[in-house]
Amino acid sequence: MVTQEFEPFTSPYQVGGGLGFNHPTYVKRQADTELYQGLKQGQFCYVFNARQMGKSSLRLQAMHRLQEEGIACVSLDLTNIGTSDVTSEQWYRGLCFELGRKLRLSKHFSTKTWWEESNHLSPVQRFSRFIEKILSTFEEKLVVICLDEIDSVLGLNFPTDDFFALIRFFYNQRSENPLFQRLTFALFGVATPPNLMADKQRTPFNIGKAIPLQGLGLEEAQPLACGLKNYAEQPNLALKIILGWTGGQPFLTQKLCQLIVLDSDYIKAGEEATKIETIVRTHIINHWEANDEPEHLRTIRDRLLYNEQRTVRRLSLYQEILTSPVSTLLPHRSYFPKEIPTGIPADNSVEQTELLLSGLTVKENGFITVCNPIYEEVFNLDWIEKQLLAIRPYDSRIKAWLKSGCQDESPLLQGSSLTKAQAWADGKSLSNLDYQFLAASQLSVSAKSAIFQSHQSEKFSSPFSKQWIKWFPSLLVGLVFVLVLGVSLQEFKQEKKEAKISEIEAYNLLTESYLSSEQSLDAMIAALKAADTLQKMETSPPLKERSKLLLGRSIAQFSNSEKIPDGSLEELIQNSCNKIESYLESNPNQRIRLEGKMYILEKEDICD
Structure with a gap:
């Protein structure tokens, strides 16, 4: 008897995680060019945005291009070093050991021996000297150090101002020590410069380059349409409707494309709007907490509700965003126009920043508005009312x-x-x-x-x-x-x-x-x-x-x-x-x- 084996289904789309170089559905954005060119020119760059906006994929693409040109690139995920009960010495030692391991410095010297022989210096000084040692080892090469999940430093039980000040020091030393002209840093995370370091005199962010990371636009997202050719008669129109629902949010866009591929019904011409809406409501919006795999909407919910001391103000501001009419064009809604768009003027307040970093809202044309119709239907006014009722002791009054x-x-x-x-x-x-x-x-x-x-x-x-x-x-x-x-x-x-x-x-x-x-x-x-x-x-x-x-x-x-x-x-x-x-x-x-x-x-x- 012959046993029939089923071939595993493979989707062209990837939901979650960084997309590797040359992935067929990776969408190149303006940020790709800006980050690559900035790092190649030795600029200190930072990419701060909400989770699942494509920061990791952006970093992987830039590193691959730079490595192909002979530039030494290394990336560290700071959560790997830890935050709980970690002393400053352990943290800086962890940085050095991870850099040594990923750059294969063991061929040249022992990181452990070097660290122990430098114990007469403070942890910050040791890290500074270690960076000099790396630059001396790589001779004429440009060295790019990418630090991912930089917001994890906010959970450390010691100040990290000296660490950020050290990045500024490296840049200031370029005029005195040519060695540092071959060094550059790139930071990635869910944070803002003032969150990480408030001291404007020592902060490196006022000499660095912020890389804005926008949602996917219709023209640049064309690689996604290629994967829909066997599932929709008009894949470009299907993609336009998909972007209308997701607002170009990368994770949601990949997920909705994959749901269409997994759906058994072929989308004929003229059926795009109704069939895609059915998929969105069935698999994303309805029973969203159960359907939220990999986790995305729950992450936004948790960021909305974290820190009880500020939750009421955050929710009330979001409520205001949903109920305040806007008389201006909001480009990200052009594929899915709302009868009366809503939002509030951007003012860079703490609460607005928190909403932006949650991914729930975006900043466009000077206004803060909801990122997409999916978020607006999941986190609607009824949902806000329920949260406030559970939190506020005088809600009905x-x-x-x-x-x-x-x-x-x-x-x-x-x-x-x-x-x-x-x-x-x-x-x-x-x-x-x-x-x-x-x-x-x-x-x-x-x-x-x-x-x-x-x-x-x-x-x-x-x-x-x-x-x-x-x-x-x-x-x-x-x-x-x-x-x-x-x-x-x-x-x-x-x-x-x-x-x-x-x-x-x-x-x-x-x-x-x-x-x-x-x-x-x-x-x-x-x-x-x-x-x-x-x-x-x-x-x-x-x-x-x-x-x-x-x-x-x-x-x-x-x-x-x-x-x-x-x-x-x-x-x-x-x-x-x-x-x-x-x-x-x-x-x-x-x-x-x-x-x-x-x-x-x-x-x-x-x-x-």
Whole structure:
């Protein structure tokens, strides 16, 4: 009996992982040319983008081309060295050993022996000397060192500023030591330069070349259409519809092409839109968490929800992106036009950067918008609502308040619910609307308390209180009344103080809200109101310090300065008053806008 063997199915497409050189479905982009030319010319290059955008494939292609020209190239995946419980010495030693192994330096010297003989130097110095040793070993060759997963250094328990500063040092040494003219670095990862190193004086990123990595365009993606010839009557049209769904996202595009190849139905002319949509909904969108293999959508979800301290602000910003109409052309949607495109102006905020690095959004024509229709249907408004409901303890109340146009006070928090919400919000980065809701709740409580205090004050000065002693002439009863009245007055004063503290905290919340959205003038006025109220009462040092810090931060942001001004609270108040008055003299139309704010600037009371 003859056993029949089935030939394994082979797809021209590869879903996940780096595509090797000459892979039939590798799509060359502008980044390929820029990276190759930059490294060949000895430029320090970095490719920072979301996961599964083709960074590894780009690196492999560039390295192959450079190696063919006799350039010594080496690539290190930094996750291989580790981050947990790794000391700086172990980490730098790991770098040297990996470089030695991949460059086959054992033919020339022992990396282990060299490292041990250099133990009188710091780890950073040893790494620097090791790089010099490599350059001396390779004589006239250009040496390119590619470091992948560079964002893994953020998980190390020691500072890595010296490492990045060392890359800058190598470049600065070129004029003094010709050896370093043959050295260049390329960094790849999911990060931004400020994340990796904030010190602008030592950072190498302001002398390096950023390589932008865009989604796949229709013309450059033609190699993908070749693999569809046996599965679609019009493969070019099929590819156009595929790109419409994926927005040119490389991983999703390869996956959708492969799903079409695996599907048993041949796509006839005229059936492209309906059949491809059916495949997208059946195999990607519907039951997406179960169908997400290899993992892609779950990676985006996890980046959206990680770090609970910032999740609400991130989700709220994404919600705003989905609901804010854009009246401009968004090129990546040209294959799959949306009736009313949505997005928000790009401002390089931390939250926008986090969304961009998740891969969920893209930046085009000055706007941040959703990358593609698949993401928009998976992570839709209902999904956002469910996440916020699970996270926010006052979700239903803030929705009711917003629905009323922020006019109905009944949904506002008070009592223990407000106290719990404030405790939950402490230390978190919330959306502007969250801060405004909490601030409105506090101010509402303060207003009600002020009305109560006014009634109490009238009560204490009313004829009724004066007649009280006449009705009880007994000395004993009189003493009891005085004691009771004293306690009532003390409670009255305490309630008045607590109301003022709530008011200060409300303005502090507003200040944080405006600082987060870089509305520096509004932030400074809100902080000024809090500081003025604080000046007129005795309160706890932590509240005073927080209010003072927020006022200083708002002054710094308004002045486009990184340094928060020093000085007493009174000096900061005067400083901010001067800045506001100067600004309003130059921009008189702003006075009208400010008068509409709930914290109207009362110049005669504050800035006198």
